[in-house]
Amino acid sequence: MTARIFIFGLVAALSQAQTTVVVELFTSEGCSSCPPADQILSRLESPRYGNAGKSKQVVMVAPGIQVIALGEHVDYWDQLGWKDKFSSPLFSARQQDYGRALHLESVYTPEIVVNGQKEVLGSDSRAVQDAIGKAAKEPQAQVAIAMTSPQTISFSASKLPPGSHEAEILLGVTEGGLVTSVFGGENSGRQLRHAAVVRSLTSLGRLDPRRPGEYSGVAQLNLRQDWNRSNVTLVLFVQDRITRHILGAASVRP
Numbered sequence: 474m475t476a477r478i479f480i481f482g483l484v485a486a487l488s489q490a491q492t493t494v495v496v497e498l499f500t501s502e503g504c505s506s507c508p509p510a511d512q513i514l515s516r517l518e519s520p521r522y523g524n525a526g527k528s529k530q531v532v533m534v535a536p537g538i539q540v541i542a543l544g545e546h547v548d549y550w551d552q553l554g555w556k557d558k559f560s561s562p563l564f565s566a567r568q569q570d571y572g573r574a575l576h577l578e579s580v581y582t583p584e585i586v587v588n589g590q591k592e593v594l595g596s597d598s599r600a601v602q603d604a605i606g607k608a609a610k611e612p613q614a615q616v617a618i619a620m621t622s623p624q625t626i627s628f629s630a631s632k633l634p635p636g637s638h639e640a641e642i643l644l645g646v647t648e649g650g651l652v653t654s655v656f657g658g659e660n661s662g663r664q665l666r667h668a669a670v671v672r673s674l675t676s677l678g679r680l681d682p683r684r685p686g687e688y689s690g691v692a693q694l695n696l697r698q699d700w701n702r703s704n705v706t707l708v709l710f711v712q713d714r715i716t717r718h719i720l721g722a723a724s725v726r727p
Contacts, residue, residue: 492609493616493722495710497543498595499568499584502557503550505659510583510595511544515668517601518542518649532602538609541708541724542669543645547582555658559651559670567674574717589712589719614640614721618709623727624694630680630711630721631687638715640680644692645708646673648700672700680711694727702727 498514500507517532517540534540545564546557572580575592583595588608593600612634621627630642647669654664673695680688696702710722 491537491539492613493539493541493724494605494608495541495543495588495708495719495722496601496605497545497586497589499545499547499564499580499582499586500595501547501550501560501582502653502655502660502665503553503555503658504582506596507583508660508663508665510585511665511667513585513595513598513601514542514544515649515666518668532598532605534602534605535609538605539724540605541710541722543647543671543708544667544669545671550582550658553658555655555660558653559667563674564671571717589717614711616709616711616721616723618707618723618725620725620727621691624696625691626694626707626709626725627689627691628677628709629687629689630709633680633682633711633720637682637718637720638713639682640711640713640720642677642680642688642709642711644675644677645671645710646694646696646700647706647708648672648704649706650701650704669706672697672705677709679714696727 496517498510500511513532546559547565547568548560548562549565551557551560568580571586584592585595585601586592587604590608591604593604614630615632616630618626618628633640649668651667651670655661677692705727706724707727708724711720713720
């Protein structure tokens with residue numbers, strides 16, 4: 474028990490020492506405009522492996538900012554020549570929620586939403602960079618996540634920014650290093666590489682800003698055997714249920 478408390482406390486201290494920004498990419502293997510955006514997300518997920526050099530997809534992230542990448546494959550392209558095996562109606566619905574919250578006439582792919590506050594074209598590296606920089610300046614809740622066993626996590630969330638509404642605590646499981654050979658649709662004949670593909674997204678509870686204090690708990694993981702655990706990241710984030718702003722986030726490798 475003592476060891477678990479120490480590990481959790483260490484993760485909490487580290488998460489408070491840097492600003493986290495959640496970058497969600499709504500994408501599809503059926504969309505020919507999406508691969509450049511997938512490349513940007515890959516560079517944000519692992520900046521030490523290529524977020525430099527001559528590529529036009531470079532996104533410069535200031536020191537002290539941790540970008541948490543979420544690749545969410547929508548399903549509305551699936552009837553147009555190629556079914557994306559990573560797609561889900563959950564992500565299509567989530568994108569529509571953003572469309573309403575951000576007062577958009579329509580949603581599209583590739584679309585990036587930064588901290589639930591700003592949407593930009595997913596392949597526009599300069600716009601993504603600017604949105605990350607602005608989001609990092611916003612006040613954040615304190616969020617922490619830690620492994621307590623190979624199959625369980627502990628987590629906490631507290632100190633919602635002023636003006637926050639009721640917020641939801643969400644746990645995402647992402648997997649990187651995924652490759653698909655596409656045999657139909659707009660990307661037929663191409664081999665596509667994906668970063669931070671969201672394999673699952675579940676709610677762990679809600680926070681009421683009128684009740685000060687820390688919300689903490691323990692959650693059981695349900696990682697499928699066909700997911701490469703070495704490429705998996707667990708992402709905990711707190712999201713305002715009204716504005717859809719992401720108020721704080723943290724991540725850990727299992």
